[in-house]
Amino acid sequence: MKKVFFLVLLCCLIVNPVFGTDVIKLATTTSTDNSGLLKALFPAFEKKYDVRVDVIAVGTGKAIKLGENGDVDVILVHARDAEDKFVADGFGVNRRDVMFNDFVILGPKNDPAKVKSAKNAADALKKIASSQFTFISRGDDSGTDKKEKALWKAAGIAPAGKWYNAVGQGMGATLQIANEKQGYTLADRGTYLAYLNKIDLAVVFEGDQAMFNPYGVIAVNPALYPDSNYLGAMQLIGWVTSVPGQKIIKDFQINGKPLFIPSAVK
Amino acid sequence: MNYIGQSVTKAFELILGFDPDIYFIVWTSVRIAATSAFLATLAGVPLGLLLALKKFKGKRVVSAILNTLMAVPTVVIGILVYSFLTHQAPLGSMGLLFTPTAIVIGQFFLAFPIVAAMVFSVAQGKDKKILKTAYGLGATPFGAIKSFIWEIKIPLLAAIMAGFGRVIGEVGVAMMLGGNIYRYTRTMTTAIALETSKGEFALGLALGFILLIVALGVNSTVSYINYRSEKA
Numbered sequence: 058m059k060k061v062f063f064l065v066l067l068c069c070l071i072v073n074p075v076f077g078t079d080v081i082k083l084a085t086t087t088s089t090d091n092s093g094l095l096k097a098l099f100p101a102f103e104k105k106y107d108v109r110v111d112v113i114a115v116g117t118g119k120a121i122k123l124g125e126n127g128d129v130d131v132i133l134v135h136a137r138d139a140e141d142k143f144v145a146d147g148f149g150v151n152r153r154d155v156m157f158n159d160f161v162i163l164g165p166k167n168d169p170a171k172v173k174s175a176k177n178a179a180d181a182l183k184k185i186a187s188s189q190f191t192f193i194s195r196g197d198d199s200g201t202d203k204k205e206k207a208l209w210k211a212a213g214i215a216p217a218g219k220w221y222n223a224v225g226q227g228m229g230a231t232l233q234i235a236n237e238k239q240g241y242t243l244a245d246r247g248t249y250l251a252y253l254n255k256i257d258l259a260v261v262f263e264g265d266q267a268m269f270n271p272y273g274v275i276a277v278n279p280a281l282y283p284d285s286n287y288l289g290a291m292q293l294i295g296w297v298t299s300v301p302g303q304k305i306i307k308d309f310q311i312n313g314k315p316l317f318i319p320s321a322v323k
Numbered sequence: 324m325n326y327i328g329q330s331v332t333k334a335f336e337l338i339l340g341f342d343p344d345i346y347f348i349v350w351t352s353v354r355i356a357a358t359s360a361f362l363a364t365l366a367g368v369p370l371g372l373l374l375a376l377k378k379f380k381g382k383r384v385v386s387a388i389l390n391t392l393m394a395v396p397t398v399v400i401g402i403l404v405y406s407f408l409t410h411q412a413p414l415g416s417m418g419l420l421f422t423p424t425a426i427v428i429g430q431f432f433l434a435f436p437i438v439a440a441m442v443f444s445v446a447q448g449k450d451k452k453i454l455k456t457a458y459g460l461g462a463t464p465f466g467a468i469k470s471f472i473w474e475i476k477i478p479l480l481a482a483i484m485a486g487f488g489r490v491i492g493e494v495g496v497a498m499m500l501g502g503n504i505y506r507y508t509r510t511m512t513t514a515i516a517l518e519t520s521k522g523e524f525a526l527g528l529a530l531g532f533i534l535l536i537v538a539l540g541v542n543s544t545v546s547y548i549n550y551r552s553e554k555a
Contacts, residue, residue, distance in 0.1 A: 082421065091521055096505075113421055113502040127410035128420050230520035255522040282410065284418070 079108045081289035082129040084121075086200055087227030089133060089272070090114035092247040092316055097309050102296040108289055116199025116227070124148055124275070127282035131290035133297070135200035135245070135272045149275035151291065153298050156306050156317040157271040160204055161249055162262035163232075164190075164241040172241065178265040179212035186212070189220040191240030195231050196223025200270075205243045208267060232256055245270055247316035254312065271320065274298070298322065333525030334532055345526070349533050352491060352510040355423050359430035360487035363438045366431075367486070368479065371442025372468065376451070386443060392436035397429075397495030404429045405499055421502035426510070429496035434486030441482035445475050477552050484545045491541075492534060 089095055090112060099110045113123065117134040124132045125148045133155065134140060143149045162181050164172055170188040175181035185192050194216070195202040209216050224234050228248040235242035236256040249260070274294050279287035296302045298321035306319040337345050374386055406412055408420040408428075419425045453474050457467035472479065490496075494512035501508030503517060511530045518527035 087520075109507075111421060111502070111504045111507055113504060127415075227520055229522065233520065233522055252522060284416065 078103075079106075079286065079289055080111055081108055081131065081286055081293050082111045082113065083131050083133060083293065084113045084115060084119070084123040084129040085133040086117050086120060086135060087114050087229060088135070088199075088201065088245045088248045091227065091229040092251040093311065094247070094306065094309050094316060098297065098302065098305050101301070101305070102293065106292055106296075108292065110293065114227070116195070116197040116202065118198030118200075118203070121148075124277050127277060127285055129277065130286040131274065131276050131293050133272060133274045135270055136203045137271060137273070139200075139203065140273050140275060143275060147281060148278055150278050151294060152273050152275045153294055154320045155272045155274050155297050156303075156319045156321070157269065158246045158317050159263065159270050160201065160243055160268040161246050161260045162241060163235065163244055163249060163256075163258040164261040165239045166257065166259045168259075168261050170241065172261040175262055178208050178262065178267045181262040182208055182212045182214065182216075185241050186214050186216060186220075189218065191238050192216065192221050193231055193235040193238065193240045193242040194221065194223045195228065195243075196225045197227070199228070201228060201243060201245055204268070204270070208243070211267065232258070250314050250316050251311050272317070330525045330528050334529035337526065337529040338533065342529075345529060345533070347506060348509055348511055348514050348530065349537070351423070351508070352512070352534075353537065355426050355497075355510065356430065356487055356491040359427050359490045360434050360438075360483055362427065362431050363434035363486045364483050367435045367438030367482075368442050368472070370439040371482075372446055372471070374439070374443045375446030375449075376454070376471075386440070389436045389440045389443070392432070393440060395433075397433060397493045398499065400429050400432045401496045401499035404432070404496070408500070420500065421504060421508060423501065423508055425500035426497050426508060429500045430490040430493070433493060433496065434490050437489055438482050438486045441485060442475075442479060445478040445482070446471070449475055477549055480548060481545055484541055487541060488538065491537060 085095070091114070095112055099112075103109055113120075113129060115123070117136045117139065120129075120132050120134050121136075121139055121143050123129045124143065132149070140149075140152060144152050162172060162178070164170065170185045170190040172181045172184050175184055194205055222234075222238075222240070224231055226234070228244060229252065231242060232244060232248065232252050233256070236258055239257075241261070242258075274297055276287060276290035276294060277285050279285055297306070300322055303319035303322045306317050307315065309316055374382060404425070405420065407414050408417075408425055409415055410420070419428070449471070453471050454467050457470045462470065492512060494516055497503075497508070497510045498513045498516065501510065501513065503509050503513040509517075511534050515527045515530050518524070518530070
């Protein structure tokens with residue numbers, strides 16, 4: 058019996074090696090991870106502070122849930138209303154602005170629903186809905202999904218029907234589906250630029266104030282979860298809002314175009 | 324079709340160029356799956372033998388449950404284990420969610436019923452005389468069981484490999500409980516799902532090929548051992 062116990066213990070050690078380094082668990086959105094920004098942002102931080110950042114890339118809704126449950130130490134998300142609620146409800150502390158970009162409406166290059174002539178975002182969605190042209194929605198309660206729902210609401214439309222496809226997947230997968238089906242979709246500019254060469258869709262609408270997309274970073278409240286890595290979370294927040302961290306965000310480019318505009322250091 | 328050709332070429336470049344990321348992912352997968360299969364063996368073999376060799380009440384129920392568990396979707400196991408490991412759950416304070424250990428726990432429940440059920444069916448078909456003979460020769464109960472296990476070693480190995488096969492290729496548990504964390508819990512299957520969603524088919528395909536090679540290796544080993552033992 059002792060032998061078996063020893064073997065099980067040995068297995069645990071092999072599988073879960075105890076690192077000397079501190080681990081910070083970050084829940085973030087698929088849009089930041091799929092764009093490749095985090096791989097540029099964190100290595101220098103990990104080296105400098107001898108920590109390891111475990112990135113769990115999910116939708117903003119799920120990321121906030123992970124924070125509420127205390128399953129992660131810090132979240133980096135983009136849904137301002139939900140973020141404020143997260144802090145107001147006592148789950149998060151020390152919210153900081155990190156960066157922003159904007160959302161764009163993508164569609165087939167020949168733009169069959171004539172979205173390009175729209176006056177604003179709500180008008181653009183109205184055109185898609187009235188022509189019943191295929192629209193691919195994230196449908197996963199992510200930041201992009203929340204934004205899309207808000208825009209539909211502003212357009213006064215409850216989207217439903219065969220043309221409206223809620224796929225329940227990350228930003229990248231949703232772009233792939235929109236591309237294969239040659240439909241319209243709402244995407245953050247960062248992910249769109251990262252996928253520019255892989256998809257056959259064009260920006261058909263952009264520039265509306267309503268499509269502004271700010272990202273915030275929030276530490277999970279240590280008063281609620283004393284065993285969370287609060288110090289690590291604050292180190293990470295410090296890094297992404299520091300001058301070198303913000304510079305990495307500013308310099309991060311894909312296909313020769315910047316993806317995010319830093320907003321913590323003016 | 325040019326697209327597929329390019330992806331395949333890229334895949335072999337990555338494999339033959341010993342891309343460190345790829346090999347780390349493969350190592351993570353194999354390490355986690357092997358541990359799960361090993362723990363499933365530790366638990367599954369005794370249960371399988373118990374079902375086959377002992378008569379007791381509720382035996383049919385246990386074997387029915389085992390057969391059902393063999394068919395349970397991986398995501399169901401995933402969500403069940405998740406609900407025990409999340410921070411506010413009974414085991415939440417251990418901080419196991421999104422670690423390799425969490426994947427091992429989930430995969431254990433996938434592999435365990437397979438090992439137990441296969442050992443059960445093999446042991447049932449085997450002549451119980453071995454046990455009596457061993458007792459007759461003055462063996463302790465433990466020694467008798469040992470010689471019985473030795474008799475079924477080949478199908479036992481096949482059972483363990485079947486357990487390994489079930490977990491190395493599954494994505495539900497690895498994604499839900501591991502969280503697909505780069506250089507930590509990213510396995511071959513979760514990496515394939517991620518790369519596909521990113522449109523990076525070459526890396527996904529490369530991992531797919533390696534997964535096939537691992538499966539082929541495991542299966543050939545089992546058939547070879549089988550072949551050798553039949554010859555002997």
